[in-house]
Amino acid sequence: MNDQSTQAGSAPQRAILFTAFEPSGDSHASSVIAAIRQQAPDIPVYAWGGPAMEQAGATIIQQTSTDGAMGAGGLSKILEHIRITRDLKTWLRSHPEVAVHVPVDSPAANFPICKATKPAGCRVVHLVAPQLWAWAPWRIGKLRRLTDLVLCLLPFEEPYFLNRNVPAKFIGHPVIAEHIKVLAQDDVTATRHPLPETAGPKIALLPGSRSGEINRHARDMAAVAQRLALTHPQTSAVFAAANEHAATRIESQIESIKSNRDGQAVDFTVTTGSLSSVLRWADLVLVCSGTATLDVACHGVPMVVMYKLNPLSWNLVGRWLLTTRHIALPNIIADRRIVPEIIPYYQSLDRITHEAAQLLDNPDLAEAQLENLTEIVKLFRDSDPGQLAAGHILDQMQRRR
Template sequence: MLVIKRLKRGWGRGASVRASGEYTRGRARLERRGGGRRRPCGALSGWNPPSRVDIRRSFASCSPVPHTHDNTRTGPRSVLFTAFEPSGDEHAAVVIRELRRRDPSLVIHAWGGERMERAGAVVVERTGLAATMGMPGLAKILEHRRINRRVESWVKSNRPCLHVAVDSPAANFPICKITRAHGASVVHLVAPQMWAWGSWRVRKLRRLTDHVLCLLPFEPDWFEARGVRATFVGHPLLDHELDEEAIEAAVHGFPEGSPKVAIMPGSRPSEITANFPMMLETFRRIRERQPGAACVVAATTERVRERLREIANEWGGWPEGMDVVVAGVDSATRWCDLAIVVSGTVTLHVARQHKPMVVIYRVNKFTYALVGRWIIAADHIALPNLVAGRRIVPEIAPKTNDDPAPIVEQAMRLLDDADARRAMRDDLADTMRRFEGRSAATGAADAIEQTLRELRPALVGAT
């Protein structure tokens, strides 16, 4: 009854009102404050409140939410990218580079990182230096609220016609609401992993996006079934060929030994702190059984390398036979017999070279018991398993304690069994074929340009 009363007062958020051309609440609030020019909405004239049957049908149809866009802008086209994690910076950079290659006059601003800046974006504020995964603390929440206020101020002054939100739905959703309220179109680059946990969030996504660009082949069907326009564009990681010459040169400098174990501890400070102590102890125990074992740890940045050294000093020192490299994931993967990997995009780095791996991810025991166990819906966590639709690599996640025994057990099983390693390599090769023939940069740039043509027709010829 409350929904029906709100719809009859003309400000409700029901799908049937949106379908008839009603303003979004955010846009209406903006206009009442004098922040936007009122535009006629012809469908409202003579509008009759929908019946209860109409309301039920509208919600049941689960169709994407049309958005009233501002086609009155003049001047150069302007696009805003927002990314808040190192992986988002990497994903966005390849798309920005392709957009700028196609149209050097396209103005791209960003809340982002160094890669986005090098690709051609004008970075308004640097982000991604202390990304978190899972439930953020109070300090992080307050920080993002301050960022949101600065973004809103910037949007009011610069009025981008398109907002590309990159991954990080918790950080990006409030910004999408801001940009949408100011008349911008919204495209999501990297689909929020709602198929894995928190599937109810898809209702918010329907309100806040025009198009979701998916990196994994199974995602579009999931979103389309829930009324969200979605397209599989491929994965940016696979857009470029491996630099064989650089990889071989790096491998020659790695330590000798057998078996060779690569450790990939992730990029986020929180996941490094949670997982690296277990990984250290895992290698120590492998070396107890195989005294000739060697290890290379792949750090994403110099800052991560320093943090890894600090953690090792706190947990018994740096093990003998272990080395660390910066930005050397591909070379460490080529060198190793087995990789021990924190769940994330790095698993695709390992999978593209068809190397056996053990995937881990430690979570807070109390948070998982109270919340995580009830909202995680996916059968798998590791990306190779998700893409394959079955478990082809062992995953020890979510892990709620720091006992390395299960990791050691899976690692030794693979190191001792050549047939098991060969079968895993074959499965990984078959899985990675699903990405063949795709270029994420090209596919995402095509979709963004199409969005500009569809939703900003007045701007296509403005430059």
């Protein structure tokens, strides 16, 4: 056991603080917290976070990482972040035992908190590197001032930050590690609804976990499935929802377009419970750009990656901030185009439909994509992100001044 959990004297037991503001952050942090509880069970772990972190062993101070906990967006979200930062500063003054702060992703929300924890003497360990390699590279100076260590989920991130004098360690990706574990054990839980069995193509639809992503993508994904059904009879489509709230939102989005205009019905199902089950069932995946692309890669299913953006926002701001050639994570990791990415798209679904049809109709094209995805997954096979991250965090605790 680490000796910091049994130090002599009357000084308060040193503690660790996590701050997460998205469902993905709650998920990423949970495996790290579970590993800390295993390696150093006497060390208190506090969190502004969500249910997965609480289940892993953290004491939740405020729920901040569930969808909707941070407001609808815009001014509401900004005001909520200001309130949380103020509350955390107050809490921190009465908890001087906090030795390490672990901000999880969400740099816009976490940087203001780091400005409070770093001067208070906390070691700051970023879990999930801010994507400065993709946009806003000028913020590297701010990160350098506000971190003691960046724990990177992607292999190219460690050298990127080290070359810019930011301490960094590659730990692997929790999503890939979990899927490798599940697939190795053949441990796949049931979905909420039975998955349809038809003779036609089976298409999994992953519109994203946030409400805004679902609003942008669910109807369009359903429309693409309908188009494919015109040339691919008996097409089935399953939406894999992150939770019941997301499932309800998806249902409302697709209610009015469940059959295409010539009467050829598409068998739509919306389910929760096991993404692995859905991906094992699927012949093709339409997926919103993000971490879910790595879920698909692990399961070896051909994919088309898509993300809808406002054309004005993209042309005025987005395209000028982006510094990478690719946006989809598999393409970024490979540093070349191995999966089709239609990012951004605005209204037309023609390119998405074309790329999806190509993968359904051309087995050699689909197989080539799968071979490339297999090579990506191999980069992560030997890592245990939770245990590695826990070790680095506990090491930083011993370095606290």
